[in-house]
Amino acid sequence: MSKPPTRIDAVMEAVRTRIASRAYPPGTRLPSVRAQAKAMGLSVSTVVEAYERLVAEGVLRARPGSGFYAAGAAAPLALAELVPRLDREIDPLWISRQSLEAGAAALMPGCGWLPADWMYEAGMRRALRAAARAPAGVLADYATPLGLPALRQLLARRMAATDVEAAPEQILLTESGTHAIDLICRFLLQPGDTVLVDDPCYFNFHALLRAHRTKAVGVPFTPSGPDLDAFAAALREHAPRLYITNSGLHNPTGAALSPPVAHRLLKLAEAADLAIVEDDIFTDFEIDPAPRLAAFDGLSRVIQIGSFSKTLSAALRCGYIAARADWIEALADLKIATTFSGSQLSAGILFDALTGSGYRKHMESVRLRLARAMAQTITRLRALGIEPWVVPRAGLFVWCRLPAGIDAADVARACLRDGVVLAPGNAFSQSQRAGGFLRFNVAQCSDERVFEVLARALSAG
Known part of the structure; x- marks a missing residue:
């Protein structure tokens, strides 16, 4: 039977966690034993013993007269350790x-x-059979930087149904909706930047922002959208670079953005020079479409993303980004740098499934x-x-x-x-x-x- 953890163990685990999350990179000077003791409400002798044991393990290095320092090579990034366990x-x-x-x-x-x-199996099987008969280049070659033109044209027409005006040249195909947000984060954010999210919001937004080493700040969500007073306060206090949300069927609440909230939200964003990512992955589940920030904004500061993993197939990885033309150019370069090319085959299968008579x-x-x-x-x-x-x-x-x-x-x-x-x-x-x-x-x-x-x-x- 294992012994219950001691106070010394608690200090050691706290330090290990900070090292695993890269909060203490190699060479970082740790808080003094007195500062650590005060922060954790422990005695100085407890912290001294913990630090000494970590030195013995090779986790820390002691420098006489200077203090204790994180040792070794940088730890592999452990996302689960970036917040309290x-x-x-x-x-x-x-x-x-x-x-x-x-x-x-x-x-x-x-x-x-x-x-x-519940998925569109019959249409997917027809599209797969069509793909098997495609020219050799479709089965073997890289895609163009923006992705399959026919699918981008189709997406432009589909977005017009929610009053979002986007030319095919303003649409970039990605490997998924998550990949789309990842590219946007690479494009717009630096480690330490602040990003606003709805509270509650889709949990993978938290994980992805954590991976980009940014600070997420939650804004309370109401049945008609974010609480605008709290949103304005967060803008003043945190000077965020980005806001990520769902305007249609909100995940997890199922609520929908109202037009008055959308208009006021965009005015606040414009005054704060805030970019917005609007995740539109649930659009095909709507009966009466909710207002879209991208429609009111004209894709000026709003970037719309989506995919069809919820309606066609999660096994077929293909998403998209719709944004202003100069941003799409930069995002396309990032896509080439990080994945080189998207899947022309997946895009073709998706296009055939969406344009078949049964979807x-x-x-x-x-x-x-x-x-x-x-x-x-x-x-x-x-x-x-x-x-x-x-x-x-x-x-x-x-x-x-x-x-x-x-x-x-x-x-x-x-x-x-x-x-x-x-x-x-x-x-x-x-x-x-x-x-x-x-x-x-x-x-x-x-x-x-x-x-x-x-x-x-x-x-x-």
């Missing part, structure tokens, strides 16, 4: 890992995608199924005392408040033991104030066992 059940990277690694028997109401049998009807069917699943899931959750924060007009997600006094992380841990993967609220919250919330994917809630396991976890809590 929470239980992995509420870490965004952990949720992604659990969802991606779950076996066939696992139930995943916390994941972010449709079940495989529109397929999505009509999906929207109807989601509407039924939303109503059924909310009814079942309410029977357990779980209430929606807002009833979404469409889409996959419903953001729910648990009964008072119940912690979502505890519920998630209990459900995980029974093979049910949930998405606890604090994984989405920069402020860590969503401990009483869960995000449910209604398309993944058809199995009765989801609610049986959830009921047991709630009663145990």
